Amino acid sequence: MxxxxxxxxxxxxxxxxxxxxxxxxxxxxxxxxxxxxxxxxxxxxxxxxxxxxxxxxxxxxxxxxxxxxxxxxxxxxxxxxxxxxxxxxxxxxxxxxxxxxxxxxxxxxxxxxxxxxxxEEELPEFTPTRRRRTSNKKREDEEESEKKSKQSGSKKGTVLLTVGIVVVGTLLLGTIGYFATPPMLAAIKEAGKVKVPQEFEKYTDNDISVMFQHPKGWTPIARGGSGNIPPSIRFEQGNIKVSFRASNSGAAIQDLSQAMSGQAGELPDELKPVARVHDFEKAKFSEEMPGYTELGPVEKIETGLGEGRRSTFVASGSFGGRLFGYRATLLSTNFQWNVAC
Known part of the structure; x- marks a missing residue:
């Protein structure tokens, strides 16, 4: 059983x-x-x-x-x-x-x-209840959306701030230009004008046997005149500069020309010693001053040293500016004087 x-x-x-x-x-x-x-x-x-x-x-x-x-x-x-x-x-x-x-x-x-x-039956395999996962993706999407909205708001604020600064700056510049430009233009225009001096003073240098008149208040500065150094005198007043430079070469040419004129009679103007020296000095000025160009013909002038020559010129200045001036040539017994203004 x-x-x-x-x-x-x-x-x-x-x-x-x-x-x-x-x-x-x-x-x-x-x-x-x-x-x-x-x-x-x-x-x-x-x-x-x-x-x-x-x-x-x-x-x-x-x-x-x-x-x-x-x-x-x-x-x-x-x-x-x-x-x-x-x-x-x-x-x-x-x-x-x-x-x-x-x-x-x-x-x-x-x-x-x-x-x-x-x-005989096999027990079914136990399957645990699947817990519902927290929606991390949804939370991440919400955080990303919030972050993007903050960035967008920050960019909009930056753009508005930049536009505001540009507008305010433009208005300020326009206001300053409206009120300040006319006086500035008038000042520049007046500064470009050269006032003709009305009062003059005498300058005498016995060492180099020279005497001339200069505008009152302009202080001359003399150099050289000894030790085989040619004399020179310079004035400066604002944008105006005047210089006197002496040389022995012109005097030698004058002595030679005077000896030739005694034999052949009176020389024409273009062959006179002062004209020849003045033409010779043109090349030196061209080397020293960029863009040097003479305007008009050479003028004849009378001075205490006798007959001289004068030319008007323009040249390139600093910072793209332009120079306007005169150069003159004078001959004395001992020196040749090159004057530049």
């Missing part, structure tokens, strides 16, 4: 009738229980799914496993292994005397046991 029963965890067992009352251990959860003793009289009908529920033995509670999926897999594996193995048969023992000992001794005492093939 075979005894069939199921443990509390749904594992079905089948053993010989002589093992009734023997203790066994569930191979799935190692819970101790006893082989039920079949009743001799008819028992009321029970549920077909759990026919031996009334003969179950109370077992101590089992601690819940934290990882259900892993435990379920182990349960299925043990269940499969236990269905393929058989328990060794042991001699029958009295039901009143439970066998004590470890798990292996208990299994030996139960004898051969096997579960019915129709009850």
């Amino acid at each position: 075979l005894i069939e029963f199921a443990c509390e965890y749904g594992h079905n067992f089948r053993t010989q009738g002589e093992n009734a009352g023997m203790p066994i251990v569930c191979p799935n959860y190692t819970a101790k229980l006893y082989v039920p003793i079949p009743a001799t009289t008819a028992s009321p009908a029970v549920d077909s799914e759990t026919p031996f529920r009334s003969m179950r033995v109370d077992t101590p509670p089992v601690t819940q496993v934290k990882n259900p999926s892993r435990k379920s897999a182990e349960v299925a594996k043990r269940h499969s292994n236990s269905s393929k193995s058989t328990l060794k048969q042991s001699p029958p023992a009295a039901p009143e005397k439970p066998v004590e000992g470890d798990e292996s001794s208990l299994l030996e005492a139960l004898g051969p046991m096997e579960a019915p093939e129709e009850s």
Whole structure:
């Protein structure tokens, strides 16, 4: 006679009738229980799914496993292994005397046991409930949108500030130009005019035997005149500069020309010594002053040193400006004087 029963965890067992009352251990959860003793009289009908529920033995509670999926897999594996193995048969023992000992001794005492093939079912793998993830993407999108809106507002503020500065600066420049330009133009126009001096003073230098008149208030600065250094005199007043430079070459030309004129009579103007020296000095001025150009013909002038020559010129000044001036040539007994204004 075979005894069939199921443990509390749904594992079905089948053993010989002589093992009734023997203790066994569930191979799935190692819970101790006893082989039920079949009743001799008819028992009321029970549920077909759990026919031996009334003969179950109370077992101590089992601690819940934290990882259900892993435990379920182990349960299925043990269940499969236990269905393929058989328990060794042991001699029958009295039901009143439970066998004590470890798990292996208990299994030996139960004898051969096997579960019915129709009850072999693999437990479904436990799938934990998937927690709903917090919508990080939505939060990131909101932060990005807020950041872009701040940047857009900052750019708009910068553009408005720049436009405001440009407008205010333009208005200020226009106002300053409207009120300041006419006086500035008038001042520039007046500064460009040269006022003709009305009062003059005498300047005499006995060392170089020269005397001339100069505008009152203009201080002459003399240099040279000794040690074989030709004398020179310079005036400066604002943008006006006047210089007298002496040279011995012109005097030699004058002496030679005077000797020739005594033999051949009166010389024409273009061949006179002062005209020849004046024409010779033109090349020197061109080298010293960039853009030097003479305007109009050479003029004849009368001075205390005799007949002289004068030319009007223009030249390039600093910072793109233009110079306007005169140059004159005078001959004395000892020196040739080159005057530039």
